[in-house]
Amino acid sequence: MARVDLKPRHWMDYPALARETNERMSHEGILIASLDEAGKLNPMTIGWGVFGTIWGRPIFTVLVRPSRYTYACIEHTGDFTVNVQPADRRDIVDLCGTVSGRDRSKMFELGLKPLASRSIKSPGIADCPLVFECKVVHKNDVIPGELLDEITTEFYPEGDYHRAYFGQILAVSVDRTYLDGLP
Secondary structure (H helix, E strand, O other): OOEEEEOHHHHHHOHHHHHHHHHHHHHOOEEEEEEOOOOOEEEEEEOOEEEEEEOOEEEEEEEEOOOOHHHHHHHHHOEEEEEEOOOOOHHHHHHHOOOOOOOOOHHHHHOOOEEOOOOOOOOEEOOOOEEEEEEEEEEEEOOHHHOOHHHHHHHOOOOOOOEEEEEEEEEEEEEHHHHHHOO
């Protein structure tokens, strides 16, 4: 893949990238990845996230439950990458959404290669045409008493409330062919 670097503050100047990221995240999931204490890259599928400008910075906010292995990884590194997988690799989000990195090496099983990051510890996933490098600038836990009852009932029946990680986007890498192919 021939990659192009986009300025973090201007990646949303490409509306098709923002639309594709949001649609993939909402409908099939996208990946976040962070290193564990042994230096192994652990990808996890997410379906919830928000991107935009907060505190005058480009931010990608992701939610991770404390029970997930990725939670410990992000706590360890203080960073993560957001990776939009190729359209023809649904197997990536399927496996990364059902298997824990505690037990298996998802990168190895899927034949994925890391993409060295320029500004954070955790690599991206080279096989993904769009990669965001994010440094955690704030985190907070969902406050159960502040949620609507129907959200608690639907999404937290076992009380495993998310932590929200606000990641400042420090770098954006996109495959040139992918970028050129978007409307």
